[in-house]
Amino acid sequence: MSDLPSGDVLTRRGALKLGLLGAAGLLLGPRWDTPARAAEPTVRARSVIQIWMWGGPSHLDTFDPKPEAGYDYCGPFSKPIATNVPGIRICELLPLLAQQADKYSIIRSMLHGSNGHETASYMTQTGRKPGRLVYPSAGAVVSVFKGYDHGYRGIAPPYVVLTTPQGRFDEAGFLGQRYRPFATGGDPNQPRFVVEGIVAEGILDEHQGARRELLHTLDTLGRAVPADPLFQQHDRCEQNAYDLMLGQAKKLFDPAEETAEMRDRYGRSTFGQSCLMARRLVESGVPYVTINYRGWDTHKQNFEVMRRQLPDLDRGMATLFSDLSERGLLDSTIVWWSGEFGRTPKIQWEAPWNGGRNHYGKCFSAVVGGGGFKGGAVVGSSDARGEEVADRPVYPQDLIGSVYELLGIDPEGPLPNPLGLDVRVLPAADESLGSGGRLKEIM
Amino acid sequence: MAERGPNKRAALIDALLARDEFAACWALQWCDLLRVKAEFPINLWPNAVQAYHRWLLEALRSNLPYDQFARALLTSSGSNFRVPPVNFYRALQGREPASIAAAVALTFMGARLDSWPAERRADMTTFFSRITYKPTAEWKEEIVCLNPAPADALPARLPDGTPVTIAPGTDPRRVFADWLIAPENPWFARNLVNRVWSWLLGRGIIHEPDDIRPDNPPANPELLAYLEREFVAGGYDLRRLFRLILTSRTYQQSSIPRSDDAAAAALTAFYPVRRLDAEVLVDALCAICGPGEAYSSAIPEPFTYIPDSQRSILLADGSITSPFLELFGRPARDTGLEAERNNRPTDGQLLHLLNSTHIQEKINRGTWLRELAQGTQGNARRMIRGIYVRILSREPTQPELTAAEKYVAAGKVNPKAAALDLVWALINTKEFLYRH
Numbered sequence: 001m002s003d004l005p006s007g008d009v010l011t012r013r014g015a016l017k018l019g020l021l022g023a024a025g026l027l028l029g030p031r032w033d034t035p036a037r038a039a040e041p042t043v044r045a046r047s048v049i050q051i052w053m054w055g056g057p058s059h060l061d062t063f064d065p066k067p068e069a070g071y072d073y074c075g076p077f078s079k080p081i082a083t084n085v086p087g088i089r090i091c092e093l094l095p096l097l098a099q100q101a102d103k104y105s106i107i108r109s110m111l112h113g114s115n116g117h118e119t120a121s122y123m124t125q126t127g128r129k130p131g132r133l134v135y136p137s138a139g140a141v142v143s144v145f146k147g148y149d150h151g152y153r154g155i156a157p158p159y160v161v162l163t164t165p166q167g168r169f170d171e172a173g174f175l176g177q178r179y180r181p182f183a184t185g186g187d188p189n190q191p192r193f194v195v196e197g198i199v200a201e202g203i204l205d206e207h208q209g210a211r212r213e214l215l216h217t218l219d220t221l222g223r224a225v226p227a228d229p230l231f232q233q234h235d236r237c238e239q240n241a242y243d244l245m246l247g248q249a250k251k252l253f254d255p256a257e258e259t260a261e262m263r264d265r266y267g268r269s270t271f272g273q274s275c276l277m278a279r280r281l282v283e284s285g286v287p288y289v290t291i292n293y294r295g296w297d298t299h300k301q302n303f304e305v306m307r308r309q310l311p312d313l314d315r316g317m318a319t320l321f322s323d324l325s326e327r328g329l330l331d332s333t334i335v336w337w338s339g340e341f342g343r344t345p346k347i348q349w350e351a352p353w354n355g356g357r358n359h360y361g362k363c364f365s366a367v368v369g370g371g372g373f374k375g376g377a378v379v380g381s382s383d384a385r386g387e388e389v390a391d392r393p394v395y396p397q398d399l400i401g402s403v404y405e406l407l408g409i410d411p412e413g414p415l416p417n418p419l420g421l422d423v424r425v426l427p428a429a430d431e432s433l434g435s436g437g438r439l440k441e442i443m
Numbered sequence: 444m445a446e447r448g449p450n451k452r453a454a455l456i457d458a459l460l461a462r463d464e465f466a467a468c469w470a471l472q473w474c475d476l477l478r479v480k481a482e483f484p485i486n487l488w489p490n491a492v493q494a495y496h497r498w499l500l501e502a503l504r505s506n507l508p509y510d511q512f513a514r515a516l517l518t519s520s521g522s523n524f525r526v527p528p529v530n531f532y533r534a535l536q537g538r539e540p541a542s543i544a545a546a547v548a549l550t551f552m553g554a555r556l557d558s559w560p561a562e563r564r565a566d567m568t569t570f571f572s573r574i575t576y577k578p579t580a581e582w583k584e585e586i587v588c589l590n591p592a593p594a595d596a597l598p599a600r601l602p603d604g605t606p607v608t609i610a611p612g613t614d615p616r617r618v619f620a621d622w623l624i625a626p627e628n629p630w631f632a633r634n635l636v637n638r639v640w641s642w643l644l645g646r647g648i649i650h651e652p653d654d655i656r657p658d659n660p661p662a663n664p665e666l667l668a669y670l671e672r673e674f675v676a677g678g679y680d681l682r683r684l685f686r687l688i689l690t691s692r693t694y695q696q697s698s699i700p701r702s703d704d705a706a707a708a709a710l711t712a713f714y715p716v717r718r719l720d721a722e723v724l725v726d727a728l729c730a731i732c733g734p735g736e737a738y739s740s741a742i743p744e745p746f747t748y749i750p751d752s753q754r755s756i757l758l759a760d761g762s763i764t765s766p767f768l769e770l771f772g773r774p775a776r777d778t779g780l781e782a783e784r785n786n787r788p789t790d791g792q793l794l795h796l797l798n799s800t801h802i803q804e805k806i807n808r809g810t811w812l813r814e815l816a817q818g819t820q821g822n823a824r825r826m827i828r829g830i831y832v833r834i835l836s837r838e839p840t841q842p843e844l845t846a847a848e849k850y851v852a853a854g855k856v857n858p859k860a861a862a863l864d865l866v867w868a869l870i871n872t873k874e875f876l877y878r879h
Contacts, residue, residue, distance in 0.1 A: 119483065122484075131536065133536075133778070134775065157791075165769075169483055174777075176783075177785045177787070180791075194800060196794070196795070196799050196801075197791070198798070208798075210855050214847075218843055218872055222873040225698060225699050225700070225716065225873075228698075230717070230788070230877075233788055237788045238793050240790040241794045241798070242797070
């Protein structure tokens with residue numbers, strides 16, 4: 001969210017005036033400026049939609065089916081279906097996504113090795129292994145390079161989460177507050193999508209205006225100290241907030257602006273309408289949108305849960321691909337689907353799990369499409385039971401690095417930060433979790 | 444408010460320092476610096492967090508002298524549940540001696556070890572090279588102690604360059620702690636008085652307050668030296684130090700600057716305004732509108748349920764949080780840096796204050812307004828005065844009263860909505876949101 005005066009991008013002097021930099025930042029100063037790069041990378045993608053499968057979805061029951069592994073591995077899902085790309089099969093409960101397979105590629109050889117939600121979430125979203133510092137998630141990094149600091153002036157904040165933050169760790173890491181995602185709250189599938197702070201229940205614009213005037217009249221201290229830089233910043237934020245509340249943002253976040261047919265196409269569920277909302281947001285230029293899709297931590301009764309939820313995933317995500325493509329937005333929008341890990345290929349049939357799957361970080365799947373990623377391909381593979389990566393390992397940093405590259409962010413370049421730390425966008429080889437190289441085969 | 448008398452202020456300060464909330468406030472501050480947090484990336488674990496927080500709270504409540512406080516944190520051995528200060532060595536992202544040394548230097552010397560030459564860094568690390576961690580049969584219990592393996596005499600050098608030899612069987616941490624808390628130590632008292640100054644006045648005499656090094660000189664060396672002397676002479680008495688600063692003329696200055704000189708801020712020529720800390724702000728809102736905040740943790744934890752009556756300044760665990768606390772800059776407690784807490788306003792905060800369901804429901808739900816309305820029986824003026832006293836702890840000025848009366852009388856909204864709007868407006872004034 002912008003706390004800068006409108007107009008120019010953040011300059012060093014501007015930052016100093018606003019007191020944005022602590023003394024540490026001042027001393028290490030020049031690193032804050034984005035240094036000139038040897039070769040400016042080509043920008044293929046403008047926006048990212050991250051479908052975050054909170055809890056870790058089973059890879060065997062989604063994009064890496066293993067019917068030949070037997071009942072103890074594939075359970076009742078023994079008939080994967082063909083997609084519109086010859087040779088690629090996915091879970092039988094994803095028929096709509098099967099028809100869009102030419103628009104995305106499946107990575108079946110993701111790994112990081114951790115089975116803990118926190119550590120795994122951290123690694124899959126930052127591309128780093130845990131250490132002394134908490135690094136920012138990909139969304140926060142993108143909002144550094146594509147957000148207000150670099151001229152973004154969109155109606156909505158540059159990094160939006162539908163609808164609640166992922167949690168697990170501070171998404172902005174050491175970048176701080178300013179780069180945290182804007183979490184909408186509310187539910188786009190309700191008659192009124194109450195976007196926290198932007199759309200209030202039952203207060204009309206005229207009333208907003210009247211009480212704002214009252215507030216200004218009564219802001220006695222504010223008027224006594226008009227020149228205080230902190231108060232001035234407060235006033236700018238207030239202006240920006242009212243711009244969001246009374247301006248076009250309200251419309252942007254209103255799913256009712258879409259036709260009923262379009263809303264039906266995405267599915268009348270929180271996830272389906274979040275996909276629709278994500279499309280509206282990237283259409284308006286928002287660089288990074290995360291859909292935080294909960295409910296994939298299927299320790300117990302995995303197959304019942306999958307039967308219930310996969311159709312919802314299928315409808316929303318398939319429509320997102322087709323709709324983005326029809327609107328000509330898919331070329332500039334990366335869609336990235338992944339959880340923090342996969343799930344144990346061997347099913348735990350015994351009580352209390354009753355056909356459950358546990359956490360599994362040794363081998364899992366991710367999906368990428370659009371924004372310069374080729375569709376219709378499979379990257380890497382897992383072994384016959386989906387337990388180990390068989391070939392072409394892809395570590396989180398390979399995937400995230402590829403996303404950055406397509407966005408024109410140099411993964412090897414410095415990451416400007418308010419603490420003045422000398423850090424790179426992604427880790428160098430010696431501090432890396434491991435790397436199988438960026439996804440050149442599908443870029 | 445109505446009390447008069449020459450010692451009114453001093454008496455009030457003493458009364459406030461004796462309150463439990465004083466301990467709660469500064470325990471909160473210490474928990475930030477000491478990274479008190481159950482989960483990633485600190486992983487202190489819930490039981491240890493509760494034990495550690497209670498120990499810190501009690502130390503501050505009983506006014507444990509600061510040298511003893513530091514000594515306990517630096518030299519304790521035992522179970523993380525039974526000997527809470529050992530958690531100092533557990534609340535770290537890395538447990539290798541270099542990380543421990545960096546945390547000690549940051550916490551008690553206000554120094555960032557990574558700005559030291561490699562040799563001095565290595566010297567400092569030596570003192571923390573014999574700590575070991577042992578699990579027990581109890582879930583998530585851990586013993587922190589000196590490695591019992593036989594060891595040779597350990598040659599070491601203190602941060603001031605003095606060489607020492609640590610005899611076998613002597614805990615190197617004790618040698619370090621004895622040196623650190625000695626009255627002549629150049630870092631120990633300086634770090635603390637500078638931090639307290641910064642907590643109370645918004646800016647360290649050395650700034651950032653946790654970046655003490657030769658090329659970052661104090662804005663006012665005489666003042667810093669005076670506070671150090673007073674603090675050591677007073678036996679490292681924290682309440683006495685607070686009293687000294689709080690009764691000073693500097694602290695009592697108006698926040699309205701009398702000069703535009705850029706140096707004025709560094710020299711504290713006026714009281715610098717600062718937004719209330721996230722926890723304090725939400726506690727104030729609850730105190731006015733009625734309690735009821737929901738907290739959560741990404742991990743199912745035994746201590747996530749927080750009773751309504753508990754203030755958020757007493758939340759022990761940095762992993763237990765609420766969207767409000769996150770939005771308003773509560774620190775993540777990952778690094779122990781003072782700069783982790785960010786009280787600068789953002790668009791998101793303003794959206795929340797001006798237009799969120801959270802705040803609006805708090806305002807609408809409070810029963811006090813209904814009671815006030817009944818008590819004042821439709822007398823708008825008395826109603827306005829009641830709202831002012833409740834929110835800003837003062838009577839309205841004449842122009843304020845007139846403006847509020849005009850709003851009610853204009854009849855654009857019904858009287859009840861007008862009262863709610865007045866509450867909303869006062870909660871959004873800078874007088875309410877900022878320390879001034």
